[in-house]
Amino acid sequence: MSLYSKILVAVDLTEEAPQVLRKAVTLSQQNNAELLLTHVVEPVGYAYGGDIPMDLSELQDQLDKAAREQLAAYGKEYGIAEDNQIVAVGRPESEIHHLSEERGVDLIVVGSHGRRGIQLLLGSTANGVLHGAKCDVLAVRIR
Protein backbone atom coordinates (compact mmCIF):
# COMPACT_ATOMS: atom_id res chain seq x y z
CA MET A 1 0.00 0.00 0.00
CA SER A 2 1.25 3.46 -0.89
CA LEU A 3 1.05 6.31 1.63
CA TYR A 4 2.44 9.15 -0.46
CA SER A 5 2.46 10.09 -4.12
CA LYS A 6 4.66 13.21 -4.08
CA ILE A 7 7.45 13.79 -1.57
CA LEU A 8 9.39 17.03 -1.14
CA VAL A 9 12.76 16.81 0.60
CA ALA A 10 14.28 20.10 1.74
CA VAL A 11 18.01 20.09 2.42
CA ASP A 12 20.65 22.50 3.60
CA LEU A 13 23.99 22.27 1.82
CA THR A 14 25.96 20.80 4.70
CA GLU A 15 27.53 17.35 4.89
CA GLU A 16 24.43 16.29 6.86
CA ALA A 17 22.11 16.67 3.87
CA PRO A 18 22.63 13.12 2.51
CA GLN A 19 21.28 11.63 5.77
CA VAL A 20 17.97 13.33 5.07
CA LEU A 21 18.08 12.80 1.33
CA ARG A 22 18.72 9.07 1.52
CA LYS A 23 15.67 8.52 3.73
CA ALA A 24 13.50 10.57 1.37
CA VAL A 25 14.75 8.53 -1.58
CA THR A 26 13.92 5.24 0.18
CA LEU A 27 10.47 6.55 1.17
CA SER A 28 9.78 7.58 -2.42
CA GLN A 29 10.80 4.11 -3.60
CA GLN A 30 8.69 2.35 -0.96
CA ASN A 31 5.67 4.41 -2.00
CA ASN A 32 6.41 4.66 -5.70
CA ALA A 33 6.22 8.43 -5.19
CA GLU A 34 7.63 11.29 -7.21
CA LEU A 35 10.52 13.01 -5.38
CA LEU A 36 11.17 16.76 -5.38
CA LEU A 37 14.36 18.22 -3.97
CA THR A 38 14.67 21.79 -2.74
CA HIS A 39 17.11 24.12 -1.08
CA VAL A 40 16.00 27.52 0.12
CA VAL A 41 18.61 30.26 -0.06
CA GLU A 42 18.03 32.98 2.51
CA PRO A 43 18.23 36.46 0.97
CA VAL A 44 21.50 38.14 1.89
CA GLY A 45 19.80 41.53 1.68
CA TYR A 46 17.45 40.89 4.63
CA ALA A 47 19.87 42.54 7.02
CA TYR A 48 20.03 45.65 4.85
CA GLY A 49 16.32 46.31 4.63
CA GLY A 50 15.78 46.68 0.92
CA ASP A 51 18.50 48.21 -1.23
CA ILE A 52 21.11 45.63 -1.94
CA PRO A 53 24.58 46.91 -2.81
CA MET A 54 26.12 45.38 -5.92
CA ASP A 55 28.50 43.16 -4.02
CA LEU A 56 25.61 41.65 -2.04
CA SER A 57 23.66 41.06 -5.22
CA GLU A 58 26.69 39.21 -6.57
CA LEU A 59 26.96 37.24 -3.35
CA GLN A 60 23.29 36.26 -3.74
CA ASP A 61 23.98 35.09 -7.29
CA GLN A 62 26.89 33.03 -6.05
CA LEU A 63 24.76 31.42 -3.33
CA ASP A 64 22.06 30.61 -5.88
CA LYS A 65 24.61 29.13 -8.24
CA ALA A 66 26.24 27.04 -5.51
CA ALA A 67 22.79 25.74 -4.51
CA ARG A 68 21.89 24.85 -8.10
CA GLU A 69 25.17 22.99 -8.55
CA GLN A 70 24.77 21.06 -5.31
CA LEU A 71 21.17 20.08 -6.12
CA ALA A 72 22.27 19.01 -9.61
CA ALA A 73 24.96 16.80 -8.05
CA TYR A 74 22.43 15.25 -5.65
CA GLY A 75 19.95 14.89 -8.48
CA LYS A 76 22.47 12.93 -10.50
CA GLU A 77 23.47 10.75 -7.55
CA TYR A 78 19.90 9.96 -6.46
CA GLY A 79 18.11 10.02 -9.81
CA ILE A 80 16.02 13.14 -9.29
CA ALA A 81 14.83 14.80 -12.51
CA GLU A 82 16.09 18.33 -13.25
CA ASP A 83 12.53 19.72 -13.14
CA ASN A 84 12.31 18.42 -9.58
CA GLN A 85 15.45 20.22 -8.37
CA ILE A 86 14.21 23.53 -7.04
CA VAL A 87 16.26 26.39 -5.63
CA ALA A 88 14.07 28.98 -3.91
CA VAL A 89 14.97 32.26 -2.24
CA GLY A 90 13.21 33.42 0.92
CA ARG A 91 12.32 32.22 4.39
CA PRO A 92 12.76 28.44 4.40
CA GLU A 93 9.42 27.61 6.08
CA SER A 94 7.40 29.90 3.81
CA GLU A 95 9.11 28.73 0.64
CA ILE A 96 8.74 25.06 1.60
CA HIS A 97 5.04 25.52 2.37
CA HIS A 98 4.48 27.47 -0.83
CA LEU A 99 6.29 24.92 -2.96
CA SER A 100 4.56 21.96 -1.38
CA GLU A 101 1.13 23.48 -1.95
CA GLU A 102 1.95 24.59 -5.49
CA ARG A 103 3.20 21.15 -6.45
CA GLY A 104 0.64 19.08 -4.54
CA VAL A 105 3.14 17.46 -2.20
CA ASP A 106 1.77 15.04 0.42
CA LEU A 107 4.92 14.56 2.50
CA ILE A 108 7.67 17.03 3.38
CA VAL A 109 10.97 15.59 4.64
CA VAL A 110 13.35 17.85 6.58
CA GLY A 111 16.35 17.38 8.83
CA SER A 112 16.12 18.07 12.54
CA HIS A 113 18.82 18.43 15.14
CA GLY A 114 16.34 17.84 17.94
CA ARG A 115 18.24 20.24 20.12
CA ARG A 116 16.75 22.12 23.00
CA GLY A 117 17.91 25.45 24.36
CA ILE A 118 18.76 28.20 21.94
CA GLN A 119 17.25 26.41 18.95
CA LEU A 120 14.00 25.98 20.86
CA LEU A 121 13.90 29.72 21.36
CA LEU A 122 14.81 30.66 17.82
CA GLY A 123 12.75 27.94 16.22
CA SER A 124 14.33 25.35 13.95
CA THR A 125 13.42 24.88 10.31
CA ALA A 126 11.78 21.53 11.13
CA ASN A 127 9.63 23.24 13.71
CA GLY A 128 8.76 26.06 11.35
CA VAL A 129 7.86 23.62 8.59
CA LEU A 130 5.67 21.60 10.94
CA HIS A 131 3.58 24.65 11.81
CA GLY A 132 1.40 25.59 8.91
CA ALA A 133 2.17 22.58 6.73
CA LYS A 134 -0.91 21.26 4.95
CA CYS A 135 0.55 17.78 4.57
CA ASP A 136 2.54 15.28 6.63
CA VAL A 137 6.03 16.25 7.78
CA LEU A 138 8.85 13.83 8.53
CA ALA A 139 11.65 15.27 10.65
CA VAL A 140 14.77 13.18 10.15
CA ARG A 141 17.00 13.25 13.20
CA ILE A 142 20.52 14.29 12.19
CA ARG A 143 23.25 12.21 13.84
Added chain:
Amino acid sequence: MSLYSKILVAVDLTEEAPQVLRKAVTLSQQNNAELLLTHVVEPVGYAYGGDIPMDLSELQDQLDKAAREQLAAYGKEYGIAEDNQIVAVGRPESEIHHLSEERGVDLIVVGSHGRRGIQLLLGSTANGVLHGAKCDVLAVRIR
Protein backbone atom coordinates in the same frame (compact mmCIF):
# COMPACT_ATOMS: atom_id res chain seq x y z
CA MET B 1 15.12 -1.41 1.91
CA SER B 2 13.88 -0.89 5.45
CA LEU B 3 14.14 2.52 7.12
CA TYR B 4 12.76 1.70 10.56
CA SER B 5 12.71 -1.31 12.84
CA LYS B 6 10.56 -0.06 15.71
CA ILE B 7 7.79 2.51 15.31
CA LEU B 8 5.89 4.18 18.15
CA VAL B 9 2.53 5.73 17.33
CA ALA B 10 1.07 8.08 19.93
CA VAL B 11 -2.65 8.74 19.70
CA ASP B 12 -5.24 10.78 21.48
CA LEU B 13 -8.61 9.11 21.98
CA THR B 14 -10.57 11.22 19.52
CA GLU B 15 -12.16 10.12 16.28
CA GLU B 16 -9.06 11.48 14.52
CA ALA B 17 -6.76 8.84 16.00
CA PRO B 18 -7.36 6.22 13.25
CA GLN B 19 -5.99 8.66 10.61
CA VAL B 20 -2.66 8.61 12.43
CA LEU B 21 -2.81 4.95 13.38
CA ARG B 22 -3.50 3.71 9.85
CA LYS B 23 -0.43 5.49 8.48
CA ALA B 24 1.74 4.08 11.26
CA VAL B 25 0.43 0.58 10.51
CA THR B 26 1.25 0.95 6.79
CA LEU B 27 4.72 2.31 7.59
CA SER B 28 5.38 -0.61 9.91
CA GLN B 29 4.31 -3.01 7.17
CA GLN B 30 6.43 -1.28 4.51
CA ASN B 31 9.47 -1.48 6.79
CA ASN B 32 8.69 -4.79 8.45
CA ALA B 33 8.93 -2.88 11.73
CA GLU B 34 7.52 -3.65 15.16
CA LEU B 35 4.67 -1.28 16.07
CA LEU B 36 4.07 0.17 19.53
CA LEU B 37 0.91 2.08 20.38
CA THR B 38 0.66 4.57 23.21
CA HIS B 39 -1.73 7.04 24.74
CA VAL B 40 -0.57 9.44 27.42
CA VAL B 41 -3.15 10.35 30.04
CA GLU B 42 -2.49 13.76 31.57
CA PRO B 43 -2.68 13.66 35.37
CA VAL B 44 -5.91 15.19 36.60
CA GLY B 45 -4.18 16.27 39.81
CA TYR B 46 -1.83 18.76 38.08
CA ALA B 47 -4.22 21.63 38.70
CA TYR B 48 -4.36 20.81 42.40
CA GLY B 49 -0.64 20.78 43.08
CA GLY B 50 -0.17 17.47 44.82
CA ASP B 51 -2.89 16.15 47.08
CA ILE B 52 -5.52 14.53 44.97
CA PRO B 53 -8.96 14.24 46.51
CA MET B 54 -10.54 10.81 46.30
CA ASP B 55 -12.92 11.73 43.52
CA LEU B 56 -10.03 12.96 41.35
CA SER B 57 -8.12 9.76 42.00
CA GLU B 58 -11.18 7.86 40.85
CA LEU B 59 -11.44 10.07 37.79
CA GLN B 60 -7.79 9.29 37.00
CA ASP B 61 -8.51 5.58 37.29
CA GLN B 62 -11.44 5.98 34.94
CA LEU B 63 -9.31 7.84 32.39
CA ASP B 64 -6.64 5.14 32.59
CA LYS B 65 -9.24 2.42 32.17
CA ALA B 66 -10.85 4.17 29.19
CA ALA B 67 -7.43 4.56 27.58
CA ARG B 68 -6.57 0.89 28.12
CA GLU B 69 -9.87 -0.20 26.62
CA GLN B 70 -9.47 2.05 23.59
CA LEU B 71 -5.89 0.89 22.96
CA ALA B 72 -7.03 -2.74 23.31
CA ALA B 73 -9.72 -2.10 20.70
CA TYR B 74 -7.20 -0.51 18.33
CA GLY B 75 -4.74 -3.29 19.06
CA LYS B 76 -7.32 -5.86 18.06
CA GLU B 77 -8.31 -3.97 14.92
CA TYR B 78 -4.75 -3.30 13.74
CA GLY B 79 -2.98 -6.41 15.03
CA ILE B 80 -0.85 -4.76 17.72
CA ALA B 81 0.33 -7.11 20.49
CA GLU B 82 -0.89 -6.44 24.05
CA ASP B 83 2.68 -5.84 25.25
CA ASN B 84 2.91 -3.05 22.68
CA GLN B 85 -0.19 -1.21 23.91
CA ILE B 86 1.10 1.27 26.46
CA VAL B 87 -0.89 3.70 28.58
CA ALA B 88 1.34 6.25 30.30
CA VAL B 89 0.49 9.06 32.71
CA GLY B 90 2.30 12.40 32.55
CA ARG B 91 3.22 15.13 30.09
CA PRO B 92 2.72 13.70 26.59
CA GLU B 93 6.08 14.89 25.16
CA SER B 94 8.09 13.64 28.13
CA GLU B 95 6.34 10.29 28.27
CA ILE B 96 6.66 9.76 24.52
CA HIS B 97 10.39 10.59 24.62
CA HIS B 98 10.94 8.37 27.65
CA LEU B 99 9.08 5.46 26.13
CA SER B 100 10.78 5.76 22.76
CA GLU B 101 14.23 5.77 24.35
CA GLU B 102 13.39 2.94 26.74
CA ARG B 103 12.08 0.75 23.94
CA GLY B 104 14.64 1.69 21.28
CA VAL B 105 12.15 3.27 18.90
CA ASP B 106 13.52 4.75 15.66
CA LEU B 107 10.37 6.53 14.45
CA ILE B 108 7.66 8.32 16.42
CA VAL B 109 4.35 8.97 14.63
CA VAL B 110 2.03 11.66 16.00
CA GLY B 111 -0.95 13.61 14.74
CA SER B 112 -0.67 17.29 13.95
CA HIS B 113 -3.34 19.87 13.32
CA GLY B 114 -0.83 22.21 11.68
CA ARG B 115 -2.67 25.18 13.07
CA ARG B 116 -1.11 28.53 13.65
CA GLY B 117 -2.18 31.08 16.22
CA ILE B 118 -2.99 29.97 19.71
CA GLN B 119 -1.56 26.49 19.19
CA LEU B 120 1.70 28.01 18.03
CA LEU B 121 1.89 29.91 21.28
CA LEU B 122 0.95 27.02 23.50
CA GLY B 123 2.92 24.44 21.59
CA SER B 124 1.24 21.38 20.13
CA THR B 125 2.10 17.83 21.07
CA ALA B 126 3.69 17.26 17.65
CA ASN B 127 5.91 20.27 18.20
CA GLY B 128 6.79 19.16 21.72
CA VAL B 129 7.61 15.66 20.50
CA LEU B 130 9.81 17.02 17.72
CA HIS B 131 11.96 18.96 20.17
CA GLY B 132 14.12 16.62 22.14
CA ALA B 133 13.27 13.46 20.21
CA LYS B 134 16.31 11.27 19.65
CA CYS B 135 14.80 9.62 16.60
CA ASP B 136 12.79 10.59 13.51
CA VAL B 137 9.33 12.06 14.00
CA LEU B 138 6.49 11.86 11.49
CA ALA B 139 3.73 14.41 12.04
CA VAL B 140 0.57 13.20 10.34
CA ARG B 141 -1.63 16.08 9.24
CA ILE B 142 -5.12 15.61 10.62
CA ARG B 143 -7.89 16.36 8.10
